[in-house]
Amino acid sequence: MRTKHWLKTLPAKLWIALAALVAFTFFSNDFGLVDIQKTAIILAAGVDRTEEGFELTAQIAVPKGSDRTTGGTSSVEIEGRGATVADCLAAIYAQTGWVPKLVFCDLILLGEEAARSGALDALDFFLRNEYSPDSCLLAVCEGSAGETLKAASAIDDASSLALEKLFSDAAKRSGRVMTATMREFAIGHYGASASGYMPYVRMIAQKGPEEGAGGGQNTAAEEGEEKLFSAEQTALFSAGRMTGILTEEETAAFSLLKGNVYGGALPAGDATLAVLKNSGGVSLQAETLTAKLSIGLKVRIAARAAASSPENVATNRVTQAECLAAEQALEKAVRSLWARCAEAECDLFFLRRTLWRRSPEKYAALKDTPLSEIALSTEISVEGLR
Secondary structure, rough: HHHHHHHHHHHHHHHHHHHHHHHHHHOOHHHHHHHHHHHHEEEEEEEEOOOEEEEEEEEEEEOOOOOOOOEEEEEEEEEEEOOOOOHHHHHHHHHHHEEEEOOOOOOOEEEEEHHHHEEEEEHHHHHHOOOOOOOEEEEEEOOOHHHHHHHHHHHOOOOOHHHHHOHHHHHOOOOOOOOHHHHHHHHHHOOOOOOEEEEEEEEEEEOOOOOOOOOOOOOOOOOOOOOEEEEEEEEEEEEEEEEEEOHHHHHHHHHHHHOOOOEEEEEEEEEEEEEEEEEEEEEEOOOOEEEEEEEEEEEEEEEEEOOOHHHHHHHHHOOOOHHHHHHHHHHHHHHHHHHHHHHHOOOOHHHHHHHHHHHHHHHHHHHOOOHHOOOOOOOOOEEEOO
16 A cells, blocks of 8 residues: 555646656667568578588578569579588678578478588588577589579479478378478487488479470479479488488388378389378397397278279278289388498388397497398288278
């Protein structure tokens, strides 16, 4: 009661003075914030190797109208060079006056040379920067990351937004793309397996009318031509360096082993099967030094190359021969995947990490064993709905 009485007795002039002081303090201080007009909101960053160090291509959002929409988000690409990625960002700031902000950066794209010479060298700045989200997607691209980000996309105003569509949850469930975040890659690299992976991106030129139906995909696109992107291959990393690339079939097998697929397409002779249920697993038997790769699928017919009877379309049953054809195709892809990992010395399934967690003594004895000396056992099962 005394406090309320004291407030009521304050003179009106004092109230006005206090209000003016508060308003002056609020409007004269930026509270550590940066003027939005002086901020570069980076959507994606492309890192390439140079003789001096690195070249960073920052794709910066520029909200404005576009030829596709009246309120779309366009972008500009600005390059900076330096001995480290931090120096590259400092060069961008010096050249533009914009303060680069990484809090909205959802994609870091590594050029192939940067990935092969050492991905962790290129990612060191982003791992240290507290404003760079560890959920940021990572990818490797064929050729230069800068050229890929500068490419005109056929489906979006910014190439980074088109690339992120390739890494959507729907794309992962199809089994055609394996994604990796900065957090996942760092855990794999710094763990006992010292291995990891990223999607491998290629640019594809749209087929012109003069090329005809049998022209195929033209990856040697002309400058300025609108591009599509593909990420159906997967880059393998060992000790931080890119050491191999999985094919589309091997990437699909990897996804099935992880148990990620729902609704993906599976070839089976003259038919295509749709995956309704996917169970997959990888285990290591340390006593016999054997890796067991397992895939179990429930499928239905998605399409057949030849017309079927009305009864067959109604029941949609998968024949035993089609299940066998799918199992044989998967067996081949799984064994090819294992051979590719052994060649690249990439512990893609983190077998060494599993062994370290289970028995540090056995891990110490077996950690230097090449993957090529580990025996392979497979268990593939494809069943139609009953």
